[in-house]
Amino acid sequence: MADLLDRVHDLYDELEKHRVMLSFKGGLSPELITVLLGLIERKLDGIEPDARARKRVFNVVVECLQNLFHHNGHLRASTEGVERTDEPHGVVMIARTDKGYSVLTGNFMRGSDVSQLKSHLDRINSLDAEALREWYRAKLSDGQYSQVGGGGLGMIDIARRSGGKLEYAFVPYDKDNAFFSLNVNVNT
């Protein structure tokens, strides 16, 4: 009991120390995403005076949550490695930083998909703002739709709004699966 109560205090300290505005871990649904977006929008209204900055952060959160929902292995950690889940599953955390905001997301994915996503992220990180704009426009007009509709625009859009490099990590979890984490810094 005392142990549990201590943990609540530790959790509070931890969230406070990292200036966390919102964090969620678990199953995701379209309805829940709408609720999370409403919460973060209200919080931003309260703390960020610059309307443009508010909007850039919101944009990044929208695309990150949509990625988390659509590009998701439907897996969660369990005592036996990973187990299948009905809903997409993941973690999201939005925190203040000295320079602005940080949008962190994480989810399990198939290990066999890692190299494709990694090369996409590396290509984005290698481009400057002008080249990202050109690529975005080319993708917008290529007539291609991924099964989720965005046609590969999401991550490029995130990079354009962030103005910085995408920070990511892939941690192999078991022989078939990896954990993907992404940090997007939005400097204001």
Add this chain to the structure above:
Amino acid sequence: MTTKRFHLDRTETSPQIDLDLDNGVMEFVGRSLPHNSEQFYSRVYRWLEEYLEAPREETTVNMRLDYLDTSSSKHLYNIFQKLDAVNERGQHVLVNWHFETGDEEMAETGKDYESLFRLDFKFVEVQDLF
């Protein structure tokens, strides 16, 4: 004669859309991040196709969007593409792209579309979009 128009209400995740077939005016107001953008925009495509069977000499599109996710942006591309074809046939299409004062990102989104078509885009900076 009753005027023929289509209307969709604005929601938390989708814009109000009006299409006045008799006057050739189409309007988008709000934000667009519907969970299923394919399903949402399929209705708009049907309306637009009906209008494009007999478009007016002058079509006006008023965009008053404050936010557009990437999945919706593909659908807006398709809508402009259909309108571009009408414009190419000589029936003028004017797009009034409204954006909030200082919102350069939303203006840039409009410029992305302007660069991809031969449509007449007018950029209108306003205090309040809606």
